Amino acid sequence: MHERLRELTDRDREVRLEALRVLLAGAEREDAAAKQVLREIVTGYRDFDPEIYTRALNLLVLFGDESLAEALLAALADEEYGCQAWAATGCATLRVQAAVPLLIDLLGHGDALARQSACEALGELGDLMAITPLAQVLDDPAEHVRAAAAHALADIGDDEAVEHLWNALESPRRPVRAGYLAAALAHPATRTFDRLIQATSHEDPEVRFWAARALGSTGDQRAEELLAHLAAEDHATVRTGAHVSTAAKKALKILRNIRRHQRKASSREQTR
Template identity: 45%
Template sequence: MNQAAVFADAGLQEPLLAALGDTRYNCQAWAVKGCAAMDIRAAVPQLLTLLDHPQWIVRDETVTALGLLGDASVVPALAPLLGDQADWLRQRTADALARIGGDAALEALWSEFEHRRFPRIGYLASTLALFTPEVLPRLLAAADSPDPDQRYWAAVALGSTGDDQAVPTLERLMAGDRGVTVFDGEVRTAAKKALRTLRRIQAAITERETTKAG
């Protein structure tokens, strides 16, 4: 099924859509994967019904597929999964929302970042960074939060933006923030690592642009 996009046949669309609802042969996960690989957007309504499927692999493939095939209309169905007890599902959901993009997806991710329900939210930090430059003012403000956990994750996200506007804030946190998170993470250490990440991203962009120019 990984090669479905290569050997795509329009005649497969109808059987794949039918297979999404077929519980007899335990093939729904593969049907979901096939629909995603073949860009079958007509599958979206059925995919939404599979988000609470009892099999984890079906939920996994469904969230990923909705990130590829869905638009802003599926965000309300995906957003609650950011509060799921399974960390892998929260991460898949954040990735899907980032891929969909747009204001609704950003608001869903930001709400979870701001009203944190889990101690480790690196997946939110990395996906929020993908909304640069729109998200930068929010992240810079979060870096001034009285909550050390929010400052910590804001620093992580700012590093992943690769944006020079984040540098003064990260340098300030690295130099003077003695805050510690609920899992004993130091804000200044997060800021130091974030600066390294930011520089690596910038170096990679410069190298890529130089290669293209050459």
């Protein structure tokens, strides 16, 4: 394995990548020596090309353990090395709660991928300290970052986190494409079904539009009759030119597909 370690720093990129591939294959087979070398990539990350480091972290689940926490925190704070997005994901994978303050700082990073990864990691870690900073990211200029923040708040699922999602949905400044807000509010952890039902009567057709979309994603059969009514009756137009009825029709289709898959899964369980 010492030879593999040397190859990981070879000047030839293909040699480096092949050495990493062999090590990852070994880790998948539960090879202890291979896992140890991979851990050395994380603990001594500055000695390795960022490509090797990030590719290794992509499969951290194969070899990671609590001994890597300190090294991941170091990489998370290391602006110069430039792999903070991957370090953030690694901290979430290993449940490194001490990373929360650094991840919150990362929400203001200049790179959108780093901000997105920080949001996702904070959602995984579920620390209530992250709620207000994540809510601020709902105004991020990048849509995929806003979506990551919304889903992180839904993952946390605290009443305060959910209220921020509602405020974003009901705000006159809501993005034209707010599907990620609807998806977040449909998340099981948010416990918002009754409020989504109420929102389909909101005076603002945009709110009714996205509430309908969210209800479809819940897969809850209690929404079927209401969605069918909206699909037939609510022809109000939203900023994109679409109708609330169109959202309800799509939601109804999604809900029925979810219910169909649930019935099939239940049937398979019963026949085992």
